[in-house]
Amino acid sequence: MSSVSLPAKQGSLLRRAAQVIGLLESLPYWVLGLAARVFPAAVFWQSGQTKIEGWHLSDSAIALFQDEYKLPLVDPTAAAYAAAFAEHFFPILLVLGLASRFAAFSLLIMTSIIEIFVYPDAWPTHGVWATCFLLVITRGPGLISLDHFIAKHFGIVSRKAK
Numbered sequence: 001m002s003s004v005s006l007p008a009k010q011g012s013l014l015r016r017a018a019q020v021i022g023l024l025e026s027l028p029y030w031v032l033g034l035a036a037r038v039f040p041a042a043v044f045w046q047s048g049q050t051k052i053e054g055w056h057l058s059d060s061a062i063a064l065f066q067d068e069y070k071l072p073l074v075d076p077t078a079a080a081y082a083a084a085f086a087e088h089f090f091p092i093l094l095v096l097g098l099a100s101r102f103a104a105f106s107l108l109i110m111t112s113i114i115e116i117f118v119y120p121d122a123w124p125t126h127g128v129w130a131t132c133f134l135l136v137i138t139r140g141p142g143l144i145s146l147d148h149f150i151a152k153h154f155g156i157v158s159r160k161a162k
Helices: 012-025 029-049 059-069 076-096 100-118 120-139 146-153
Strands: none
Touching: 029 076, 029 100, 029 120, 059 076, 059 100, 076 100, 100 120
């Protein structure tokens, strides 16, 4: 169970700690991968919802990009449309586990832009999002994903997906 080995004469507290570590190490990656996809996707989806009214971009979203975000070299209207699209499209991909690495990379870029140009003091929050995205980018979405089922269909499933 545990990759931690202790000499037989070690105390029961150390032995119990080794058992807990072994239990934690047995958590399958798909649980982590699913969490790393779903939770930041929800944050971006909710942000995207604040930018639309029905099927249209809200005037307040454009005003937000004009008055508060003020991205350099980007038209505020174009940026508002792009952000509203990205905050809906990429979270859907992440939750489905479809093109997961691409979606995570796209949202990592968006997170970087937000951190650098909009809210530089929010680095702890952005760091958590970035960590989730980096996990998906480097390790993949896990077993509970369309990417896994597609890869399995074509016989290219990685052992790391488990």
